[in-house]
Amino acid sequence: MAGTLAEKVWDAHVVRRAEGEPDLLYVDLHLLHEVTSPQAFDGLRAEGRRVRRPDLTLATEDHNVPTTPGPITDPVSRIQVETLRRNCAEFGVRLYPMGDAEQGIVHVVGPQLGLSQPGMTIVCGDSHTSTHGAFGALAFGIGTSEVEHVLATQSLPLAPFRTMAVNVEGALPPGVTAKDVVLAVIARLGTGGGQGYVIEYRGSAIRALSMEARMTVCNMSIEAGARAGMVAPDETTFAYLQGRPKVPAGADWDAAVAAWRELRSDDGARFDATVDIDAATLTPFVTWGTNPGQGARLGASVPDPDLIPDDGEKLAARKALEYMGLAAGTPLREIAVDTVFVGSCTNGRIEDLRAAAEVIRGRTVADGVRMLVVPGSARVRLQAESEGLDRVFTAAGAEWRLPGCSMCLGMNPDQLAPGERSASTSNRNFEGRQGKGGRTHLVSPLVAAATAVRGRLSSPADLEPVTEEVP
Amino acid sequence: MEPFTTHTGIGVPLRRSNVDTDQIIPAVYLKRVTRDGFEDGLFAAWRADHTFILNNPAYAAGSVLVAGADFGTGSSREHAVWALMNYGFRVVISSRFADIFRGNSGKAGLLTAKAAQDDVELLWKYLENNPGESVTVDLPSRTITAGDIVAPFEVDDYTRWRLLEGLDDIGLTLRHEPDIAAYEQRRPAWKPTVDTPS
DSSP states (O other): OOOOHHHHHHHTTEEEOOTTSOEEEEOSEEEEOSSSSHHHHHHHHHHTOOOSOGGGEEEEOOSSOOSSSSOOOSHHHHHHHHHHHHHHHHHTOEEEOTTOTTOBOHHHHHHHHTOSOTTOEEEESSGGGGGGGGGTOEEEEOOHHHHHHHHHHSEEEEOOOEEEEEEEESOOOTTOOHHHHHHHHHHHHOTTTTTTEEEEEESHHHHTSOHHHHHHHHHGGGGGTOSEEEOOOOHHHHHHHTTOTTSOOHHHHHHHHHHHHTOSOOTTOOOSEEEEEEGGGOOOEEEOSSSTTOEEETTSBOOOGGGOOSHHHHHHHHHHHHHHTOOTTOBGGGOBOSEEEEOHHHHOSHHHHHHHHHHHTTOOOOTTOEEEEOOSBHHHHHHHHHTTHHHHHHHHTOEEOOSSSGGGTTSSSOOOOTTOEEEESSSOOOTTTTSTTOEEEEOOHHHHHHHHHHSBSOOGGGSOOOOSOOO | OOOOSEEEEEEEEEOOSOOBHHHHSOGGGTTOSSSSOGGGGTTHHHHTSTTSGGGSTTTTTOOEEEEOSSBTBSOOOTHHHHHHHHHTOOEEEESOBOHHHHHHHHHHTOEEEEOOHHHHHHHHHHHHHSTTOEEEEETTTTEEEETTEEEEOBOOHHHHHHHHHTOOHHHHHHTTHHHHHHHHHHSOTTSOOOOOOO
């Protein structure tokens, strides 16, 4: 029978199937960080259990780490990181700590090592685990009880998902990025439209994306409520993977690629839902509200809640505008920001930094605006520095930081003050997400950089050309 | 996990949709390494507002939260479930729950009762007009009762069974350890592994 990509990966991992019970699925890779794991390790200790497969388990420090040099000053954050170190040492789990060359945001680290491969099941106590679906893996976030379950059994009982095809056909106009694609998808689906689904992103516009861009798209699947997002592996995937430290070589590479080529939805496979998007109609997209579904084209204005037909959404929009301090009808391009954040598991990879640097090169960050550039990993930071991107940012007046989750969720000192407004390449504009009372507009790296220059939400096309010769 | 059969407690009408887990507990409260003490962070930003529902003494001891659609979206933090439970909630009623939140609740023993939006509206009106009144949530019959309101709710059979029995998921899975070992024998040798510390 014709099957979808998600169903094929699922079926290949069924350890046990029984009537009236969820399938027990094997987990190929379990990623850990300091926030959602301590109680799971405690649970193992309480029951005298061990980690079944330390060789399929990898930990990194990312959520709490400071992005300026020096130790963690917040004692509670420090205890959480130290707890992870103790737990990893006790249970024999590899940890990439602050300062290690392999440290970084968990969803940047897995792919860059080549640990995230097509057809795998990948879990982590973090909802943005959907990122790894860009490789054609079934990757999803889990809670701490499930983290403990996977540590103990390397498997998870899972209720079946439904499947959704999101077809993006055509060519993206210049200046329109993966971030704009996924923000438009979320605006279309709403924050709950993907609930119960695994999304497969398909179509020529998706095929044309780089691996890093596909990661940006899959990363935000959760913001539409979907547990996972996937892209079928292709030559772009194989080219990205080949030669990375954890990718098979020689005859094993051939065997792996042969298996990976089978990982596509069959012609005639049935999806439970389908969404079609015409790539040519997309433009830079930004959010105006307090959930990622409350977004609009950059060229639009803040919507009028009274014109929203659905009562629940009308109320939500009213509350959002009140929190965001915005008036209906204000052109989005007139919204002034205090802070620009470039980074996160959504847009903290080298291509994102290159894109932002290209816009900011030869320009300066507007007066009164602070711009933080936080690489997704130590390797991304080194690569960027070898290309001179750090100097492009600092010459423009931006701050070049150490890797971590940083202002995406403000567990470290990188936070918005109450009432401060950001243009952020991260993934969530929830109330208080970037700091109590902070106001977040989600944007692409291109829009972030242009906004830093103009001080108001902008695309690169809004900027005056750089006239001086740039070294 | 404590078994769950029937619970009766003060109902709290929360007229908000899209209550994400950052609202249930902001990230700065996630730094504890235990499963308790998270009640301080529950709805921290909203509780600073004196008009917030839990600041009304009639609702402050609530244990059944009646919320708008898409409850628990966003971050996978199970701390959201712990914060609700640490505060005293045993049940959340909504017309739609985010997947991960619902899964986490089932593991930790918080019942997520999925009810029709019309019934949620009836419960809101009843609880707003009768502050401090109770709601009874009966898991065996999958029924919500409050005043004259009797409404059905959905919960999947497997979660219902585990909640009724108070079963530990890991213990259940470990009964099938030979199946896990057999699967491991079948895995392709080229699948990646992590360099474990020596």
